[in-house]
Amino acid sequence: MSVRVQALLKSPWIFHLSTGSCNNCDIEILDCLTPRFDVERFGMLLAGSIRHADVLVVTGSASRKCIPRMKQIYEQMPKPCFVVAIGECALSRGMFIQSYNCPLPIDKIIPVDVYIPGCPPKPEAIIAGIMKLVKKTEEGLKNKQAV
Amino acid sequence: MGRTIVPIGPYHPLQEEPEFFKLTVEGETVVQIEVQVGYNHRGIEKLSEMKTFDQSTFAVERICGICSTSHPFAYTQAVEDIFPVEVPMRAKFIRVIIAETERIHSHLLWLGLAGHFLGYNTVFMWAWKLREEILDVMEILSGNRNNYAMFKPGGIRRDIKPEDIPGVLKKIDSIIPTLEMLKKAVMDDPVLHARTKNIGILKKEDAINFCAVGPTARASGVKRDVRKDSPYAAYDQFPWEMITCEAGDVFDKLVVRVLETFESIKMVKYCLNKLPDGPIDLNFKDIPPGEGIGHIEAPRGECFHYVRSDGTNRPARHKVRAPTFMNLPTYKATIIGQTISDATIILAGIDPCYCCTERMGVLDTKGNRIYSGADLLLLSQQKTENIRKQMGVK
Numbered sequence: 414m415s416v417r418v419q420a421l422l423k424s425p426w427i428f429h430l431s432t433g434s435c436n437n438c439d440i441e442i443l444d445c446l447t448p449r450f451d452v453e454r455f456g457m458l459l460a461g462s463i464r465h466a467d468v469l470v471v472t473g474s475a476s477r478k479c480i481p482r483m484k485q486i487y488e489q490m491p492k493p494c495f496v497v498a499i500g501e502c503a504l505s506r507g508m509f510i511q512s513y514n515c516p517l518p519i520d521k522i523i524p525v526d527v528y529i530p531g532c533p534p535k536p537e538a539i540i541a542g543i544m545k546l547v548k549k550t551e552e553g554l555k556n557k558q559a560v
Numbered sequence: 561m562g563r564t565i566v567p568i569g570p571y572h573p574l575q576e577e578p579e580f581f582k583l584t585v586e587g588e589t590v591v592q593i594e595v596q597v598g599y600n601h602r603g604i605e606k607l608s609e610m611k612t613f614d615q616s617t618f619a620v621e622r623i624c625g626i627c628s629t630s631h632p633f634a635y636t637q638a639v640e641d642i643f644p645v646e647v648p649m650r651a652k653f654i655r656v657i658i659a660e661t662e663r664i665h666s667h668l669l670w671l672g673l674a675g676h677f678l679g680y681n682t683v684f685m686w687a688w689k690l691r692e693e694i695l696d697v698m699e700i701l702s703g704n705r706n707n708y709a710m711f712k713p714g715g716i717r718r719d720i721k722p723e724d725i726p727g728v729l730k731k732i733d734s735i736i737p738t739l740e741m742l743k744k745a746v747m748d749d750p751v752l753h754a755r756t757k758n759i760g761i762l763k764k765e766d767a768i769n770f771c772a773v774g775p776t777a778r779a780s781g782v783k784r785d786v787r788k789d790s791p792y793a794a795y796d797q798f799p800w801e802m803i804t805c806e807a808g809d810v811f812d813k814l815v816v817r818v819l820e821t822f823e824s825i826k827m828v829k830y831c832l833n834k835l836p837d838g839p840i841d842l843n844f845k846d847i848p849p850g851e852g853i854g855h856i857e858a859p860r861g862e863c864f865h866y867v868r869s870d871g872t873n874r875p876a877r878h879k880v881r882a883p884t885f886m887n888l889p890t891y892k893a894t895i896i897g898q899t900i901s902d903a904t905i906i907l908a909g910i911d912p913c914y915c916c917t918e919r920m921g922v923l924d925t926k927g928n929r930i931y932s933g934a935d936l937l938l939l940s941q942q943k944t945e946n947i948r949k950q951m952g953v954k
Contacts, residue, residue, distance in 0.1 A: 439576035444620025447688035
């Protein structure tokens, strides 16, 4: 498993899943790929298909119609993988907590590794969050090898 | 010839939002299209009724991240329409500045995405690089890159500091040469001409019949713009031009949006230079019973809000009609008969925003029943009958 995780960290490919968000977080994720922030310098690339992706980036407050599709997409993803929840809606549903169409927070539906708060988080925060994930996992792998 | 069904979505690399298109193709030609939406429905109209008038401004801001000025703008106008109030001139000018800056960023965003859909990523990168400067301007003016939170019923929340204005003007001036370059590059590019000219033509009569709004209608030669037709805020205080084209294909939609960006820059510069002094807020407390409407020109077209007050501090009913709701049916006129490879740019041509559109969803958790208009009417009539029976009224 650890070799696979190590290979994944070199160049994590991202799949972006919007589960009923207001577009802001989605646009900030796309913003990360454009010249000012240029997330490709860390080897991150937006993958077209979930079967090519290593990191699942989830935004939005999980509307009822999206929940079964979200589970299906998570099952199709090659493991090991990471899940990153971006924005207040994905973390705790934010202001949609009383909505009749948003019954569950995302981490009750699929396991989440990293939470990036903000409405929407700045591209800097998104990059910092994903880099933290990469660094932590690398450290974990090193400690495991040392033992 | 045999027919093939090409499903696009709901999760696909084309657009960020989930939506489902079912294209029926004969060979390469699209003969039928079916659009399914409802993945983004969050029940904001209902949520808005649970919140106070002031809090609802933030709720409607989260309808859509790209038009996060248009919805609060229309909503505050609807609340101010309930009883006669006159918003201070300075607040009106600042509202126009924020709305027009948003239009610049929204049109640049669409231009970039259109390039991306065509497989022309250079346009995508250039347009989005330019857009960052506009987001910086927004950050100086309102403190946020998106979700500006500048509006409140009766005025605006934050003032523009006089010492910020020269910096903002300098920043806006600095993007004009790059924007000119981008305009020339886009309008004279033979590749873009080949991909967008005579593709997805929306004729003028079709645009009128489908009630298209915004740049989609203006590209087809329909002179329809809320800013000119029923001027609100400060749009009647300064001269500006309505941009229209004739052909109605994707290229004309592109031209309209690019030229509108220049108009918006002119308006923002005028407003910043001629910003009047005075208060920015009326600070009214109570809202009497009554109903009001507000409609404004969002980057995608006319955005309409209806608010009914029953004298409490919460809206009794809040109705939203977003521009994409009117523009979506034009697919029927534009996409039929085109090739499947052009489908992506035609679908993106109206600048669709599905999270704005999805204001009502009907869902049956057991089966997959979808209610049609007639079914809903029947349900509504049955409910009235039941209420009448309960109350004993004939």
